[in-house]
Amino acid sequence: RRVHGILQMNILRCLKRGLLNSAGRRGNQNSRIYYTPMLTPGEYKVTPARKVPDHIPRPGYAGNPKYPRHDLYKGSIHIANDEHISKMKSSAKLVSQTLSLALSKVKEGMTTDEIDEIVHNNIINAGAYPSPIDYYGFPKSVCTSVNEVVVHGIPDFRPLKKGDYVNVDITCYLNGVHGDTSGMAIIGEVHPDIYKLIVNTKRALYAAIKVCKPGAKFCDIGDAIHASASKSGYFVCEHYGGHGIGKDMHMPPIICLLYTSPSPRDATLSRMPSSA
Numbered sequence: 001r002r003v004h005g006i007l008q009m010n011i012l013r014c015l016k017r018g019l020l021n022s023a024g025r026r027g028n029q030n031s032r033i034y035y036t037p038m039l040t041p042g043e044y045k046v047t048p049a050r051k052v053p054d055h056i057p058r059p060g061y062a063g064n065p066k067y068p069r070h071d072l073y074k075g076s077i078h079i080a081n082d083e084h085i086s087k088m089k090s091s092a093k094l095v096s097q098t099l100s101l102a103l104s105k106v107k108e109g110m111t112t113d114e115i116d117e118i119v120h121n122n123i124i125n126a127g128a129y130p131s132p133i134d135y136y137g138f139p140k141s142v143c144t145s146v147n148e149v150v151v152h153g154i155p156d157f158r159p160l161k162k163g164d165y166v167n168v169d170i171t172c173y174l175n176g177v178h179g180d181t182s183g184m185a186i187i188g189e190v191h192p193d194i195y196k197l198i199v200n201t202k203r204a205l206y207a208a209i210k211v212c213k214p215g216a217k218f219c220d221i222g223d224a225i226h227a228s229a230s231k232s233g234y235f236v237c238e239h240y241g242g243h244g245i246g247k248d249m250h251m252p253p254i255i256c257l258l259y260t261s262p263s264p265r266d267a268t269l270s271r272m273p274s275s276a
Contacts, residue, residue, distance in 0.1 A: 111157050
């Protein structure tokens, strides 16, 4: 499930800011297409984080802004044992179920703050901690990225409108490990180019998942994404990448989502490590 989260959330969001024409190629100023009215940062209210019951275990960064970050480029890669894998499956199952619930509730007129409430309540009712809360200052329980927002959008009181599209990115902390996933919701009918973008993003996602097996190189993931995107006439957002997950939300290795030449740094996948 982590692969679903790190890839679908981050790749092929290239049409969102109107910087491409309908053929998926970079356009000049006169060829820009704005599929939805541009959002205005700070226009809508953001409320403080919802309360997490005291009995629910917290990750190390909660309440600790100095909690050390992993060096995703140089840090050592954690290889999970059977116990760790079992815990990861439990947290992944919870976020998957929570995502299905949240996406089933998304509708015109509701706010992303209401999505936050649905996600928050389902996670704490399962005895888990909504991982985004207090992650180096993040104020909410889920990331909701609407329209041109590429990633890690903050839930607020803006009502969702016909033609909007939103990525719901859910992470939870359960039994000492994080689980993470994300998915797209469409409000009513969206522009055909946006629908095509979402379809091709999912296609690239599953092309990447297909190469994840023992003996594969991490660079194979980016190669598969790049090939799928290029074949469909898109390019990949260069500013974000995949990463490992486990006892911390962001762990080595960093996964480049573009085509990369093999290097001495390339490791191989081994019985579903924390990146899977």
